[in-house]
Amino acid sequence: MRVRALVVCLLLLLLLLLLCGAAMAAGTVSFNLKSYPTVPLLESGRIVIADFNRDGIPDVAYTVLYYPGEVVVKMGTGGGNLGPDVYYPMSAPAADDPVAVDINGDGWLDIMVRNTVIDAFSSNVTQLLPLINNGDGTFHEGSSIPLPGYPGSFAVGDFNHDGKIDLAVIVCDNPNAGYPSGFATCSLNTYLGDGSGGFGQKQSVQLAGASYDLHAADINGDGKLDLVNVRGSVGLIWWGRGDGTFSAPTYLRPPTTNPVDSVAVADFNNDGRLDLALLSGKPCHPSCGAGSANTVWMFKNNGGTSFTLTTHAPFAAHAGNIVAGDLNGDLNLDLVYYNANANPQPPQLSGSSWDLVYALGLGNDTLGPQGTLQSSNGGLNYYISLAFRDLDGDSRADYAVIDWNEGLLDIGIQTGGWKNCAPPNSAKVAARICGVSNGATVTSPLLVKASGNSPAGVNQLQVWIDGKQQYVKWGDQLAKKFTLSSGKHRIAVVANDKYIGNATTAVTVTVP
Numbered sequence: 001m002r003v004r005a006l007v008v009c010l011l012l013l014l015l016l017l018l019l020c021g022a023a024m025a026a027g028t029v030s031f032n033l034k035s036y037p038t039v040p041l042l043e044s045g046r047i048v049i050a051d052f053n054r055d056g057i058p059d060v061a062y063t064v065l066y067y068p069g070e071v072v073v074k075m076g077t078g079g080g081n082l083g084p085d086v087y088y089p090m091s092a093p094a095a096d097d098p099v100a101v102d103i104n105g106d107g108w109l110d111i112m113v114r115n116t117v118i119d120a121f122s123s124n125v126t127q128l129l130p131l132i133n134n135g136d137g138t139f140h141e142g143s144s145i146p147l148p149g150y151p152g153s154f155a156v157g158d159f160n161h162d163g164k165i166d167l168a169v170i171v172c173d174n175p176n177a178g179y180p181s182g183f184a185t186c187s188l189n190t191y192l193g194d195g196s197g198g199f200g201q202k203q204s205v206q207l208a209g210a211s212y213d214l215h216a217a218d219i220n221g222d223g224k225l226d227l228v229n230v231r232g233s234v235g236l237i238w239w240g241r242g243d244g245t246f247s248a249p250t251y252l253r254p255p256t257t258n259p260v261d262s263v264a265v266a267d268f269n270n271d272g273r274l275d276l277a278l279l280s281g282k283p284c285h286p287s288c289g290a291g292s293a294n295t296v297w298m299f300k301n302n303g304g305t306s307f308t309l310t311t312h313a314p315f316a317a318h319a320g321n322i323v324a325g326d327l328n329g330d331l332n333l334d335l336v337y338y339n340a341n342a343n344p345q346p347p348q349l350s351g352s353s354w355d356l357v358y359a360l361g362l363g364n365d366t367l368g369p370q371g372t373l374q375s376s377n378g379g380l381n382y383y384i385s386l387a388f389r390d391l392d393g394d395s396r397a398d399y400a401v402i403d404w405n406e407g408l409l410d411i412g413i414q415t416g417g418w419k420n421c422a423p424p425n426s427a428k429v430a431a432r433i434c435g436v437s438n439g440a441t442v443t444s445p446l447l448v449k450a451s452g453n454s455p456a457g458v459n460q461l462q463v464w465i466d467g468k469q470q471y472v473k474w475g476d477q478l479a480k481k482f483t484l485s486s487g488k489h490r491i492a493v494v495a496n497d498k499y500i501g502n503a504t505t506a507v508t509v510t511v512p
Contacts, residue, residue, distance in 0.1 A: 030416025046385035050100035053137025069095025108133035152177030155216035254297035266324035272472035284318035325388035329417025332363035429454035431495035452495025
């Protein structure tokens with residue numbers, strides 16, 4: 001009996017150790033929140049995080065939607081804290097969707113916004129407008145980019161490999177691409193940058209109806225940026241030719257008749273290829289009679305132009321937006337839902353759609369437990385914009401969010417997730433290897449932890465061993481074990497900036 005009891009105790013101990021090991025695979029979802037009041041009249045728009053003054057501390061900018069349009073910049077002061085508001089009025093009646101990117105090649109991040117007409121009293125101005133960085137984190141308005149209609153959504157990147165920022169814009173005959181009605185005639189337009197802030201049109205493709213949520217990313221890994229957007233009940237991937245033009249799209253068709261409202265582009269299974277998550281659901285109109293529960297459809301990238309629908313899961317309600325970010329420090333990307341239309345403009349929201357709802361990614365193109373990120377004040381929160389970035393330099397993703405109803409900018413500093421590799425300074429693109437020193441003697445397999453940073457942010461890390469690429473991690477943090485033979489090895493980590501540029505750091509190690 002004693003032997004049996006001992007065996008049972010040993011088994012229980014082993015089970016406890018396994019459970020503890022599993023629990024250590026990721027931390028909990030926990031954030032400390034700090035709130036800042038936004039502009040009066042609850043007119044704040046969307047948000048972007050970047051190091052505008054290149055002091056190594058991320059800053060935050062958000063838009064003021066109308067009459068006149070403005071951009072508000074808050075400089076980071078360290079530890080995830082922000083300084084006072086600095087206002088930059090725009091000539092457009094409505095400014096939104098800020099993007100931080102160096103459009104004139106001077107090494108300082110500018111801010112591009114689109115003019116979005118809110119109601120019938122707004123001027124019929126159809127353009128993109130830049131705020132040009134003065135070289136110290138202050139701004140002045142640059143020359144607008146005229147468009148042949150209302151800009152719906154836009155993406156930036158170097159589409160023709162000339163080292164200059166280009167533009168892709170969905171242009172429609174109705175504001176906001178006709179959302180949420182879906183009634184609009186739209187085209188996809190690309191503009192090549194001249195490196196000084198000017199842009200010339202390269203291609204225009206007619207779209208079959210209202211189209212939303214445009215992204216630029218190298219989906220098939222050929223070194224050429226592709227474009228992704230949603231339309232009707234499908235997702236579309238436009239394949240870049242590397243010259244500023246794009247070929248006919250590949251369609252991702254989830255088995256639903258609900259409209260697809262948003263797409264998240266991220267590597268959800270850590271295989272080095274970008275996958276797509278599509279959010280479908282009917283938006284809630286003022287009566288909320290037209291709304292429906294959402295579904296997330298996970299499409300796995302098989303390489304090339306092939307995708308497989310792997311899983312799907314219910315996720316919040318009444319349409320909205322999805323953003324990928326690591327909420328618990330396990331280096332698996334999670335999804336967070338918010339709704340940019342949580343304001344008097346239709347579609348209005350009801351029920352849980354007011355919240356920031358998350359679904360944890362399991363690292364295999366599936367979603368696990370869901371929950372709600374805590375509110376800063378326990379009130380009626382309309383979260384209309386969300387951005388992720390490590391704001392306090394501890395390797396964990398933090399977030400900034402606009403609460404339209406409460407008139408607050410909330411900063412969430414992650415406290416529950418596991419730490420990995422503290423990032424290098426964000427004043428320039430840089431890479432860092434943690435825990436392995438140059439000239440060290442190590443054992444195999446070797447755990448390599450690394451991170452990257454830049455003013456705009458790093459979106460990909462690569463590990464090269466003895467001159468050969470061994471691993472690709474989309475994001476600014478990685479941890480991976482590598483088997484090494486006896487002898488000396490050079491381990492290099494390359495950090496790729498979100499738009500243009502990269503940096504490499506390396507160590508040489510010896511395996512006995």
